[in-house]
Amino acid sequence: MIRCKVLCQTKLVTIKYHNFFSEKINNKTNNNNKLQQYKYFIQNIYIQKYIYVKIINTYIYIYIQNIYIYIQINININIYIYTYLYQQIFANIIIQNTINEIFGKNNEIQLKEFKDLITKVCQLPNILIQLLFNKIDKQKNDKINKTVFLNYWKNELQNTSLQQRFFNILKKQSNDFIERDDFLPLMKVLLETHPGLEFLKATPEFQERYADTVIIRIFFIVNRKDDGKITYKEFKKSNLFQILQQVDTEEDINKIRDYFSYEHFYVLYCKFWELDQDHDFLINKEEFSRYSGHTLSRKTVERIFEEIPRQFKSGELQKMGYEDFIWFVLAEEDKTNLTSLQYWFKIIDLDNNGIITGYEMKEFFEEQRQRLEYLNHELVYFEDIVCQMVDLLKPEDDIKFYFYHFKQKQNLSGVFFNFLTNLNKFVSYEQRDPFNIRNELNEHPDYSDWDRFAQNEYLRLAMEEENQENGEVFNDGNDPWDQETGQENIN
The missing domain is CATH 1.10.238 (Recoverin; domain 1)
Structure with missing residues (x-):
C-alpha cells in the first residue's frame, strides 16, 4: 500500500490507496473503465464527505464545498499529475x-x-x-x-x-x-522584538550600527554581483531564508553566526573604532595601515585605497567609510568565499587582465621578502612559493592563474593571497602546527574562518576590557613599526 498525505479542514489526513494507481493506467483498458478508475482514485484521496465526483463524457466534475470544478481528462497521462492539481485546488479552497x-x-x-x-x-x-x-x-x-x-x-x-x-x-x-x-523595516522589527537584542534599546546609535553591519554582511555573501540588488536567484541560492527562520525561533542571537551575531558586530565595530583615531567615522590610509599591527604590505594598502578591489562608498576621497571597512575585514579574515577571493584577486592582478602572472606575484612578494629580512626571519624564496602555489592550484600554464583556479580550490586558495599581502599570516602559515590546526577544526567543525577569527577577537576584547577595569595596561600604545620603516612587529 502507498500512503498519501492531504489537507482536509486544516488537518493532515493519511489516506490509503491501491498501488495500481501509481502507474499509468493500462492502455488496453477501455476509455470508460479508465475514467471510472480516475473517479475511484480521486474519491479515495479525499474524504467523500467534502468531495463529490461525477463523470460526463471525458470530463470529471468535482464538487467541493459549494464550488464546481471541471477538468478534461487525458486518459494517457499519469494520474499523479491530476492528483497534484486536485490537491492544489483543495488546499486553496481551505485557505480561502x-x-x-x-x-x-x-x-x-x-x-x-x-x-x-x-x-x-x-x-x-x-x-x-x-x-x-x-x-x-x-x-x-x-x-x-x-x-x-x-x-x-x-x-x-x-x-x-x-x-x-x-x-x-x-x-x-x-x-x-x-x-x-x-x-531596514525588518531590522527595526528585529531590534524591537528579539529578546537577544533587548539590551540595545538603551543605545539607539548602536542599534543603527548593528542594523548597518547585518545588512552589509548579507550583501557581502548574497549579492555576488555587488550591485546592491539581491535577485531572487541569489536569494534562493543563499542560506538567508533559513537563517531568517532561525532568527525567529532562537533567543540567543549570538548562536546565529551568519549575519546576525551581536558578538560579530561588536568585533567589527571595535576594529573600526580602534583605527578611527579622530572618530569622524572615516579612516584614512595612515590609520588603515595600522590594521592588525601593520600586517598588510604598503603595496596592498595602496591598491585598496586606489579602490581597485571595490569602490569606496564613503563619498570622501582617499577615506574609507564603515561599510568599506567591514567589506575589507570580511574579505581579509575569511578567504574561503567567492566574494573574498574576487576581492584579493583584483588586488594582485595589476594589469586587470584576469590573469595573475609570476611577474605580478614577484611585485608583491619582494616587499614581503624585505620585511622578513628586516625581522631577521628565516628567508623564504620566491621560487619555493611559486612551486607551492602551482602544486596547490594546478594551472594549465606554469605561472598563469585565472580566477577559476581559485574557485576550484575555494577552501584552500586563500593562502596564495596571504603569502603576497599579509606578513603575519605568511609567517603563521610557515610556522603552523598541524596538531593545533586539527584541534581547532575538531572543536568547532561547523565554524568558518570568519567565525574562528570573530570568536578569538571577541575574547581578546573582553579580556582587554576586564584588564582596563582592573587598572592593568599591557599595551603602552608605542608601535615600533610606526617609525619611518612603515613596517610592523610580529608578536
Whole structure:
C-alpha cells in the first residue's frame, strides 16, 4: 500500500490507496473503465464527505464545498499529475475558508488577528508579522481590509514557495530585487522584538550600527554581483531564508553566526573604532595601515585605497567609510568565499587582465621578502612559493592563474593571497602546527574562518576590557613599526 498525505479542514489526513494507481493506467483498458478508475482514485484521496465526483463524457466534475470544478481528462497521462492539481485546488479552497473565518463579518482585522493569518495562511515566521502588516496597511489606520489583503495575497504570495513569499515581502512591489533599504523595516522589527537584542534599546546609535553591519554582511555573501540588488536567484541560492527562520525561533542571537551575531558586530565595530583615531567615522590610509599591527604590505594598502578591489562608498576621497571597512575585514579574515577571493584577486592582478602572472606575484612578494629580512626571519624564496602555489592550484600554464583556479580550490586558495599581502599570516602559515590546526577544526567543525577569527577577537576584547577595569595596561600604545620603516612587529 502507498500512503498519501492531504489537507482536509486544516488537518493532515493519511489516506490509503491501491498501488495500481501509481502507474499509468493500462492502455488496453477501455476509455470508460479508465475514467471510472480516475473517479475511484480521486474519491479515495479525499474524504467523500467534502468531495463529490461525477463523470460526463471525458470530463470529471468535482464538487467541493459549494464550488464546481471541471477538468478534461487525458486518459494517457499519469494520474499523479491530476492528483497534484486536485490537491492544489483543495488546499486553496481551505485557505480561502481560513481567510473568511479570520476576517469574519467585519471584513477587517487588526494586528492580533493578523498573526493567525500569517501562521495559518502564509505559513511565514513571526518576524514578518509586523513587517507585512505595515506593508499592506498603506493607510496606516492599524486595520487591514479583507479585499486589500486578498489582492496582495493573490498578486504576491499565492502559488509561491515560502522562499518566494519571504522575498516578495522584503522587496518593493515595483522591483524584482531586494535593495539595502528594504532590510531596514525588518531590522527595526528585529531590534524591537528579539529578546537577544533587548539590551540595545538603551543605545539607539548602536542599534543603527548593528542594523548597518547585518545588512552589509548579507550583501557581502548574497549579492555576488555587488550591485546592491539581491535577485531572487541569489536569494534562493543563499542560506538567508533559513537563517531568517532561525532568527525567529532562537533567543540567543549570538548562536546565529551568519549575519546576525551581536558578538560579530561588536568585533567589527571595535576594529573600526580602534583605527578611527579622530572618530569622524572615516579612516584614512595612515590609520588603515595600522590594521592588525601593520600586517598588510604598503603595496596592498595602496591598491585598496586606489579602490581597485571595490569602490569606496564613503563619498570622501582617499577615506574609507564603515561599510568599506567591514567589506575589507570580511574579505581579509575569511578567504574561503567567492566574494573574498574576487576581492584579493583584483588586488594582485595589476594589469586587470584576469590573469595573475609570476611577474605580478614577484611585485608583491619582494616587499614581503624585505620585511622578513628586516625581522631577521628565516628567508623564504620566491621560487619555493611559486612551486607551492602551482602544486596547490594546478594551472594549465606554469605561472598563469585565472580566477577559476581559485574557485576550484575555494577552501584552500586563500593562502596564495596571504603569502603576497599579509606578513603575519605568511609567517603563521610557515610556522603552523598541524596538531593545533586539527584541534581547532575538531572543536568547532561547523565554524568558518570568519567565525574562528570573530570568536578569538571577541575574547581578546573582553579580556582587554576586564584588564582596563582592573587598572592593568599591557599595551603602552608605542608601535615600533610606526617609525619611518612603515613596517610592523610580529608578536
